[in-house]
Amino acid sequence: MRNWLPLLACLSLMAAGCSEAQNMPGGPPAGAARKAVATRGLDPALMAQVRAQAGALPRVHAVLVARQGEILAEYRLRGSALDRPVNIKSASKSVLSALVGIAIGRGVLTGPEQKIAPLLRADVPAGADPRIERIEIGHLLSMQAGLGRTSGPNYGAWVASPNWVRYALARPFAADPGGEMLYSTGSSHLLSAVLTRASGRSTHALAEEWLGEPLGIDLPQWPRDPQGIYFGGNDMLMSPRALLRFGELYRQDGVWQGRRILPEGWVAQSWRPRTTSPWSGNPYGYGWFSQRSGGYDVHFAWGYGGQMLFIVPDLDLTVVMISDPSPRPREESHVADLARILATGIIPAAEKGLDTS
Numbered sequence: 001m002r003n004w005l006p007l008l009a010c011l012s013l014m015a016a017g018c019s020e021a022q023n024m025p026g027g028p029p030a031g032a033a034r035k036a037v038a039t040r041g042l043d044p045a046l047m048a049q050v051r052a053q054a055g056a057l058p059r060v061h062a063v064l065v066a067r068q069g070e071i072l073a074e075y076r077l078r079g080s081a082l083d084r085p086v087n088i089k090s091a092s093k094s095v096l097s098a099l100v101g102i103a104i105g106r107g108v109l110t111g112p113e114q115k116i117a118p119l120l121r122a123d124v125p126a127g128a129d130p131r132i133e134r135i136e137i138g139h140l141l142s143m144q145a146g147l148g149r150t151s152g153p154n155y156g157a158w159v160a161s162p163n164w165v166r167y168a169l170a171r172p173f174a175a176d177p178g179g180e181m182l183y184s185t186g187s188s189h190l191l192s193a194v195l196t197r198a199s200g201r202s203t204h205a206l207a208e209e210w211l212g213e214p215l216g217i218d219l220p221q222w223p224r225d226p227q228g229i230y231f232g233g234n235d236m237l238m239s240p241r242a243l244l245r246f247g248e249l250y251r252q253d254g255v256w257q258g259r260r261i262l263p264e265g266w267v268a269q270s271w272r273p274r275t276t277s278p279w280s281g282n283p284y285g286y287g288w289f290s291q292r293s294g295g296y297d298v299h300f301a302w303g304y305g306g307q308m309l310f311i312v313p314d315l316d317l318t319v320v321m322i323s324d325p326s327p328r329p330r331e332e333s334h335v336a337d338l339a340r341i342l343a344t345g346i347i348p349a350a351e352k353g354l355d356t357s
Contacts, residue, residue, distance in 0.1 A: 039353025042072050046349035051075050053341050059306060059324040059334050061086075062240045065346060066248060068316040079322065085220050085237035087325045089303030092222075092236035093188050095211070095246065097141055097270055097287030098262060099203065100191055101254075102210045105263030108199050112138030112269075112286075116190060119197045123166040132169065134177045137194065140187045141286035142274040144178050147171040150186030158186055164225040165193045181275035181284060188233025188287075189225070196229050203230040214261050215249060217242035240322050247309045247318040250299070271299045293339065294347035306334050310342055315350045 042065065054060045054077060061079030065072055076082055088095075103109045114137050117124055124132060131146060139145045148171035150158035161167040168186030175182060192203045199206060204221050212219040220237045224230050238246070249255075250270075254262025273283030273290060282289040291298050293312070301309040306323030321338050 039351060040068065041354035042067060042346075042349040043352040043354065046345060046352060047073055050341055050345035050349065053345060054321075057334070057337055059327055060321065060338070061324065062320070062322040063341075064240050064244050064320040066244055066318045067350060069248065069252075071244070079324075080239075082240045083242075085218060085239050085242070086307075086322060087303075088236055088238050088243060088301075088307045089305060089325055090185070090234055091243070091301040091303035091307045091309055092231075093185075093233045093287040094270075094301035094309065095207070095236055095238075095287075096188055096191055096203075096232055098246070098249075098266075099195060099206055099210060100137065100141060100286075101262050101266035101270065103195055103199065103206070105266070109137060109194070112136060112141065116140065116194055119194050120165060120169065120190065123163065123169055123193075125166065125170045128169070129173050131173055131177055136177065137191070138274075138286070139177050140191050140194075141270075142284060143181045143183050143187055144175075144275055145184070145187045145190075146173045146175040146177045146179055146182065147184065147187065148174045149182050149184040150189075151184050155185070162226055164189055165227065165229065181277060183277065183279075185233045189229070189231065192232025193229050195232075202228070203232065207236075211246070211249075211261070214256055214259060215242070215245045217245055240320050243309055243322075244318055244320045247301075247311055247320065251311050251313060251316065251318050291339075293343045294351075296347060298342070302335070306338055308335070308338055312347065312350070315347065317346065317350055319346055 050063070054063045054075060060077055062077060062082060063073065063075040064082070074082055080086055100109065104111055115133065116135050116137060117133050135145050147168065150168055150171065158164060158167055168190055171186065195203050195206060207219050218239065222231055222236050249261055250267050253267050254260060254264065270286040270288050271290060272285050275284050276282070277284055277289070282291050288299050289302055291300070296312050296314050299311045305325045305327045306321060307325065308321040310319040311317065319342060323334060327334060
């Protein structure tokens with residue numbers, strides 16, 4: 001996904017099939033500073049093309065679009081109902097980043113510079129590389145821990161191990177902490193262990209209290225490791241509508257219904273590029289990828305198979321795309337199609353907006 005790819009050949013128009021527009025709770029608080037936008041709403045003809053393009057992709061289950069806090073499109077094309085929790089795969093990493101930010105804001109953790117070894121001492125292997133003492137929470141968030149990867153070809157052996165935390169900490173270093181990006185779900189799982197050890201509560205309990213309750217969303221239990229630590233960075237369950245609310249929380253700089261949920265500045269910290277993916281070329285922050293699309297900065301959560309949450313701040317857009325979570329064959333080319341729909345359909349529909357003449 002180094003680029004969003006050229007314009008798709010136009011498909012014939014078809015009825016948009018969206019649900020009636022809804023006001024989403026948690027619009028910008030009174031008096032909040034926000035960028036003026038030149039348009040409002042979404043152009044219906046262009047959104048009809050978006051629906052047609054999405055419907056032509058057999059792996060796409062749903063597309064949801066909110067603008068300025070209002071849900072303007074809900075396309076359930078196949079799969080589960082829009083309020084039913086689904087596996088968001090590695091988009092979980094963005095949710096985990098939010099929990100870390102809240103933990104810092106509440107004083108459960110001291111900050112991104114906090115070292116992880118003291119919290120995870122019981123699982124640090126004897127005779128470990130001394131660099132393990134230098135790994136910080138921020139390094140785990142940005143995939144710069146330096147530890148060998150547990151994703152890709154190493155994933156199966158990791159999740160089959162009797163202790164996922166110990167296995168991840170025992171991986172030989174492939175880089176220095178703070179160096180190159182080494183995308184590894186093991187690093188995210190260490191964050192879940194850090195949250196559990198520092199708070200004395202499960203990651204699921206924290207997610208329910210810190211995100212589920214204030215956002216009014218359901219966060220069912222998801223898989224745990226053999227020691228009972230909730231899987232960090234994969235297999236979280238959220239409905240498409242819940243994921244959209246989570247995205248709206250970030251679009252509004254961590255505020256929901258006038259209540260600050262994320263610490264002030266955490267969204268900007270999370271979206272600030274800290275490294276670059278060696279595969280996609282996308283900048284990566286604290287659990288969020290970034291890209292330019294249609295001339296705009298886009299920040300996105302990316303789950304395997306096409307579980308996508310896109311935020312386009314300058315257009316006040318939040319977009320969710322849900323896909324078959326276990327594609328066969330196992331490849332990610334489908335994600336380029338989703339990125340193209342955003343760049344050539346949804347963004348132009350927002351630029352044009354509604355005809356108010």
